Amino acid sequence: MSNYGCGHFGEWIVDGYGLPAYEYTCNHEVDPRALTFTTQGGSRSHWHQIGNSRFNVLAYNSGFVEVLENSRGPQWLTYRSEKQKTLGGGVAVVVEGDDYWCDLFSQNLYREGYRRIFGMGYFRKISNHNNLKLDHIVFTPVSDDPVAVSEITIRNESNRERSITLFNYWGINLRYVSESLIYTSGRRTEYGVSLLNWVGRTYGFLRHLLRCDTEQGRTSFSKKFIYHAEYDAERGLLILVPEYLGRKPPRQVPSPRNYYPKSLFLKLLNGKATYALSSAEEFIDGRGNFKFASFSYAPKTPVKKSPCLCLGVKLTIPRKSSQTFTYLFGYAEKEEILNLTFNYEEKARRSPLSEGIRDWKEHTVKFRGGEDWVSREAAWHSYYLKSSTLYDEYFENHFLPQGGAYVYLQGLHGGPRDFSLYIVPTTYLDPELARETLEYVLRWMRPSGELAYSGSGYGRLGGAVVHNKPSDHYLFILWAITEYIFATRDFKFLERKVPFYPRQKGLFSTVAERIKLSLKFLFEEIGLGEHGLLKVGDGDWNDGISLMVPNRSRFLKHGESIFNSALALYVLPRVIDLFRERDSTFCEFLQKKLESLRKACLGSWNGRWFYRAWDGGGNPVGNGNLFLEPVPWLLLSKALPEKMAENLLKNVYEILDKPSHFGQYIVYPPLRTFLNYLEKGWDVNGGTWFAINFLLTWAYGLYDAKKAWNSLLKNSMAHHASLYPNLWYGIWSGPDAYNADYSKRPGETYYHLPTPTTDFPVMNLNLHANFLTALIKLCGIEPDAEGLTIAPKLPFQNFSLKTPLVELQMNEYQVEGVYTPQCSGPLCFRFKKPVHWRHQIRCYINDELIKYNLEDSTIAVNLDVDKGFRFRIIHIAP
Numbered sequence: 001m002s003n004y005g006c007g008h009f010g011e012w013i014v015d016g017y018g019l020p021a022y023e024y025t026c027n028h029e030v031d032p033r034a035l036t037f038t039t040q041g042g043s044r045s046h047w048h049q050i051g052n053s054r055f056n057v058l059a060y061n062s063g064f065v066e067v068l069e070n071s072r073g074p075q076w077l078t079y080r081s082e083k084q085k086t087l088g089g090g091v092a093v094v095v096e097g098d099d100y101w102c103d104l105f106s107q108n109l110y111r112e113g114y115r116r117i118f119g120m121g122y123f124r125k126i127s128n129h130n131n132l133k134l135d136h137i138v139f140t141p142v143s144d145d146p147v148a149v150s151e152i153t154i155r156n157e158s159n160r161e162r163s164i165t166l167f168n169y170w171g172i173n174l175r176y177v178s179e180s181l182i183y184t185s186g187r188r189t190e191y192g193v194s195l196l197n198w199v200g201r202t203y204g205f206l207r208h209l210l211r212c213d214t215e216q217g218r219t220s221f222s223k224k225f226i227y228h229a230e231y232d233a234e235r236g237l238l239i240l241v242p243e244y245l246g247r248k249p250p251r252q253v254p255s256p257r258n259y260y261p262k263s264l265f266l267k268l269l270n271g272k273a274t275y276a277l278s279s280a281e282e283f284i285d286g287r288g289n290f291k292f293a294s295f296s297y298a299p300k301t302p303v304k305k306s307p308c309l310c311l312g313v314k315l316t317i318p319r320k321s322s323q324t325f326t327y328l329f330g331y332a333e334k335e336e337i338l339n340l341t342f343n344y345e346e347k348a349r350r351s352p353l354s355e356g357i358r359d360w361k362e363h364t365v366k367f368r369g370g371e372d373w374v375s376r377e378a379a380w381h382s383y384y385l386k387s388s389t390l391y392d393e394y395f396e397n398h399f400l401p402q403g404g405a406y407v408y409l410q411g412l413h414g415g416p417r418d419f420s421l422y423i424v425p426t427t428y429l430d431p432e433l434a435r436e437t438l439e440y441v442l443r444w445m446r447p448s449g450e451l452a453y454s455g456s457g458y459g460r461l462g463g464a465v466v467h468n469k470p471s472d473h474y475l476f477i478l479w480a481i482t483e484y485i486f487a488t489r490d491f492k493f494l495e496r497k498v499p500f501y502p503r504q505k506g507l508f509s510t511v512a513e514r515i516k517l518s519l520k521f522l523f524e525e526i527g528l529g530e531h532g533l534l535k536v537g538d539g540d541w542n543d544g545i546s547l548m549v550p551n552r553s554r555f556l557k558h559g560e561s562i563f564n565s566a567l568a569l570y571v572l573p574r575v576i577d578l579f580r581e582r583d584s585t586f587c588e589f590l591q592k593k594l595e596s597l598r599k600a601c602l603g604s605w606n607g608r609w610f611y612r613a614w615d616g617g618g619n620p621v622g623n624g625n626l627f628l629e630p631v632p633w634l635l636l637s638k639a640l641p642e643k644m645a646e647n648l649l650k651n652v653y654e655i656l657d658k659p660s661h662f663g664q665y666i667v668y669p670p671l672r673t674f675l676n677y678l679e680k681g682w683d684v685n686g687g688t689w690f691a692i693n694f695l696l697t698w699a700y701g702l703y704d705a706k707k708a709w710n711s712l713l714k715n716s717m718a719h720h721a722s723l724y725p726n727l728w729y730g731i732w733s734g735p736d737a738y739n740a741d742y743s744k745r746p747g748e749t750y751y752h753l754p755t756p757t758t759d760f761p762v763m764n765l766n767l768h769a770n771f772l773t774a775l776i777k778l779c780g781i782e783p784d785a786e787g788l789t790i791a792p793k794l795p796f797q798n799f800s801l802k803t804p805l806v807e808l809q810m811n812e813y814q815v816e817g818v819y820t821p822q823c824s825g826p827l828c829f830r831f832k833k834p835v836h837w838r839h840q841i842r843c844y845i846n847d848e849l850i851k852y853n854l855e856d857s858t859i860a861v862n863l864d865v866d867k868g869f870r871f872r873i874i875h876i877a878p
Contacts, residue, residue: 002373005718007731008033009046012376013117017358020376021119022048022732027110028061033726037748039756040187046728048118049763050139051387053398053433054146055331056763057138059123061116063104064088065138068177069146069331070390070401072258072458074411077331079175079222085284085306086171089329090123090138092152093167093290095312096130102169102290103127103134118732120360120383131158133322140387142359144398145340147330151354155322163316168327171280172240172264172307175222176257177411179456182754184213192752193676200753214409221257229278229301236273237341238299238309239265241334254394254459254502263334266309267341269326269348275312279303326353362804365429365772367779369799370709373718378775380717381768382429384733385422388765389433394459394503397440398433400426404735404764405757414454416441416473417541420480421691422765425772427484428781428803431822434484435493441477442498442514447507449521451477461501463538469556471526471537474518475567481515482574486783487805489821489865494578515575516586523593529560531614532600534568536561540613541629541691544684547674549615558616562604565597566630569637572597577785598639605644608651610634612667626655627667632695635702649703652696657707661741662723663688663715664696670740681743682750689737690715694770698777701793705778709795712774717767723747733762780832781806787827788819789858797834812836813875820868829871831859837875844872 003011008026015021028034028044035042047058056068066088067077078089093102103125105114115126122139135153156162184204191200207213211220227240241263248259277283278299283290284306309329317323328344330337347353364382367375391398399413400422406412419441426434444452444461451473452461463469485493494512509517526535536559539545549555572594576587604611604620610630612622621627631652634640640648656664670678670686678685693715700708713719720730720738724747729735735749735757749757779801780792792799792810800809808817815831833841835857843852843859846869853860859873 002371002376004371004373005716005721005731007721007725007728009728009731012373015117015119017119017361019120019357019360020380021117024061024116024118026061027107029105029107034728036728037745038759039190039751040185040759041189043759047762048123048732049384049387050121050123051389052121052140052142053144053389054391055140055148056388056390057123057140057148059090059118059138060088061105063091063116063125065090065123065148067148067329067331068408071262071393072260073456074177074407074413075258075261076173076175076177077264078170079173080171081173081175081219084173084219084222085280086173086308087169087280087284089170090136090148090150091169092134092136092150093169094129094132094134094154095165095167096132096162099130100290101129103136119357120364120380121357121387122354131156132162132164133157137354139354139357141353141356142363145330146332147328147340147344149344149353150327150329151324151352152327153322153324154317156317156319159319161316161318163314165274165312165314166325167275167310167312168266168268168325169280170266170309170329172227172309173222174225174242174258174261175218177408178218178221178257179411179460180214181410183405183409183756183759184208185215186213188756190751190756193679196675196677196753225261227278227301227303227307229299229303231276231278231299233273233276235341236268236271236311237265237337238267238273238276238278238311239263239334239337240278240303240307240309243302252504254457256457256460258458262331263337264309265328265330265332265337265341266311267328267344268311268313269328269341269345269353271313271325273311274314277308277310277312279306280308280310281306324352363430365425365775366802367775367800369794370796371713374713374716374775377716377718378772380732381771384763384768385426385765385772386430386433388763392440395440395443397443398436399440400433400437400765400769402736402765404762405755405760406764408760408763410755411456412454413456414452415467415470416444416451416453417470417476418691418766420476421773422769423480424483425769425776427487428776428805429772431484431488431490431805435490438477438480438484439496439498441480442511443503444501445514445517447500449517449525451518451521452501459502467538467543469526469537470539471522471535471561472540472564472567474522474526475564475571478515478518478571478575479567481511482571482578483783485578486574486785487781487788487821489823489825489827491825492823512579512582515578519575519590529558529614529616530618531560531603532596533560533562533604533614534564534597535559536564536613540564542684544673544678545613545621547677548671548685549613549621551615551617552674554616555613560614560616562601562610562612563630563633565601566610566633566637568597569594569601569639570633573637574784580785601634601639602644609648622667625667625669625671626651628652628656628664628692628696629666632692632699635699636695638702645703649700653707657711660688662720662738662747663690663693664711665740666692666737677752679744679750681740681746683737683752686740686743687737687750688715688740690766690770691736694774697774701778705793705795708778708793712771712778716771720747729761734764734767735761736764736766776801776803779808781808787829787863789830789832790815791830791832791858813877814873816870816872818868818870821865824866826862826864829861829863829869831873833857833859833873833875839878840876842874842876844874846870847872
């Protein structure tokens with residue numbers, strides 16, 4: 001495997017399951033390159049995401065894991081806190097006489113060949129001590145079960161028999177990620193530049209002094225639980241039942257925290273546990289180190305301090321031999337635990353559970369073509385996208401969270417625009433998950449048509465104070481809906497009934513009615529401004545746009561958005577096609593709006609580029625600054641005259657693309673913002689943003705395949721790691737945006753008053769999802785109301801793409817593949833033939849030679865599809 005883009009922290013490998021993995025080799029405790037800036041001081045913690053449809057698990061370079069689940073809002077189950085003597089989870093401890101050691105990172109283990117592998121769905125640690133070798137895989141089965149597995153193989157490499165006790169430890173700390181609009185902690189000292197930094201420090205200091213900063217509040221809440229321990233020695237099953245000691249709201253009422261956590265359990269699947277511990281207070285010291293000694297290994301109840309799930313097995317290992325033990329950690333209602341553990345006992349009897357890691361092969365986008373490392377990156381992005389899945393009990397749906405600092409530090413899910421960006425590639429990767437995430441977003445809508453900006457806690461929605469009237473979400477969700485329906489042919493989804501928020505009122509509508517309601521709210525409540533453009537509200541895609549104008553209050557009331565209007569030029573024709581046979585009056589209304597918006601957009605051209613907005617006082621925003629945000633949608637809508645599009649592309653390339661070492665600048669030159677809130681070259685004031693850059697990559701493909709491919713590469717993780725090899729984030733995951741190369745802290749990510757992205761700079765799905773969207777679109781996958789068009793936009797002809805929905809393989813002389821829509825019915829299959837295909841062409845569907853129509857270099861075949869079809873189109877050159 002190509003090691004381009006491995007950085008200075010390890011190397012990319014192909015693991016034993018035939019999947020890409022990153023072997024982390026850095027001695028992070030002493031290597032100066034491992035020390036990374038955060039707003040709370042330097043940090044040496046680096047982590048990787050493993051997960052399934054219920055758990056997000058963070059695997060740290062220090063050797064432990066933290067498990068997060070979201071059934072009643074984001075909540076850590078095994079949060080590491082040395083003060084509370086909870087050391088994370090997934091730790092193996094070996095006790096041999098008076099000697100004891102664990103597989104957490106240490107300098108001694110590092111000298112003896114300590115290995116850490118970040119894999120797709122797993123974290124593998126290999127450690128050696130005194131001729132004993134531990135091979136420990138912590139993984140999440142590819143399933144909808146709220147479980148994680150520790151599979152530990154211990155090998156005696158000495159020439160004598162060894163008697164030991166092997167423990168598997170999970171420190172329990174229910175730390176709820178409650179909503180925090182301005183993230184504060186006692187250690188945070190950086191909040192922005194100049195005056196804002198002083199304001200932030202003062203605010204943070206006062207909150208800390210009053211013992212109510214973000215992290216103090218979460219710690220205080222976590223300490224209000226006691227745990228009732230139950231141990232079934234016969235089954236080797238240890239259970240902790242949490243109980244909240246304090247006032248709590250009724251269970252079904254939306255609330256800011258989870259007062260009703262489920263039970264936690266640990267089960268030895270393939271043996272009989274000798275010992276069980278429910279509290280770690282006796283064997284963890286004040287510095288967070290294990291200190292096993294000869295005391296009674298027996299569960300205590302109730303547990304108030306240092307709760308844990310820890311099972312030990314006493315064993316004798318012959319010389320030069322090994323034994324494997326498999327532990328199941330989980331979170332479920334108490335009455336569900338026995339069935340859950342029984343199912344995994346059965347699986348463990350048939351084969352090692354770790355073999356299930358190979359299942360990730362079926363859940364990735366497989367690509368071959370161009371630079372060889374792109375296939376690795378495509379698979380990896382697929383894994384990170386799907387493994388981020390969470391479940392919400394209030395909205396009764398799985399969904400794809402944005403992740404990053406927004407979720408894991410601020411406790412905020414959102415917004416609908418981001419969910420929509422993730423739904424598009426997931427449609428090809430996992431149509432069912434795409435549909436569920438669509439429903440999740442639609443359940444955020446009130447009967448008025450208003451769509452909330454963010455969610456937090458259990459069933460709570462809001463606008464994060466400054467985003468009570470965002471204007472772009474209504475268009476983004478319509479793009480996602482049309483992409484899902486057109487690609488899967490699931491037109492029945494339009495008739496699916498979805499509850500409004502709040503669900504307690506029992507009000508429902510169909511998806512089709514939701515679409516109409518969204519557009520009614522957009523045109524009537526958001527409305528149009530004096531230039532005929534959609535208003536901006538308090539943010540379109542750019543949440544900081546209102547800080548870039550001289551009069552913010554006037555802008556919020558009267559400002560107009562070129563971005564929204566450009567997005568509408570792409571989305572509205574798709575909605576019209578979707579409703580053409582259902583509601584002609586609605587379509588006529590939309591057609592008039594479309595024509596009006598197109599005229600208004602063209603009227604915002606200054607001869608070089610398009611304005612970004614109108615400020616509500618008759619002045620354009622962006623006359624002297626080129627903003628990238630509206631450009632992709634203007635190009636993708638094909639609404640621009642040819643010469644105008646060429647001129648726009650030229651300026652975008654010369655000003656935003658070519659000068660940037662990584663990606664494209666979101667705006668240049670950067671602006672002076674209110675109170676210098678946004679540092680120049682950071683965030684939306686000149687940084688590089690995946691959500692927009694990958695849309696530009698797709699749009700480039702309509703005009704210049706070489707620029708499109710180069711843009712994909714330029715926004716890749718591998719390219720960022722090659723430019724900034726001393727920065728750990730960006731190698732295997734990253735944030736939603738990076739600082740521009742000309743700014744302070746180039747190549748790093750940003751922070752400002754509310755959000756310290758630097759403190760949680762990975763696991764943001766804008767990186768992972770949007771790379772896949774761009775790649776799929778450059779391979780030419782374009783569904784519409786009539787069917788599927790394949791029109792490759794790559795600068796080479798030999799490539800292949802495989803997703804669960806579409807498979808495609810192409811060379812100079814033929815294209816073949818499989819299309820497997822979710823529903824049967826008529827469709828039109830089209831293929832845009834290459835320019836050099838000038839001779840006889842044959843078209844086969846399910847191996848049968850059929851006639852086709854040829855119009856404007858596009859081969860078209862009308863089909864009645866039952867369960868998908870195979871296609872092969874051959875160019876017979878003389």
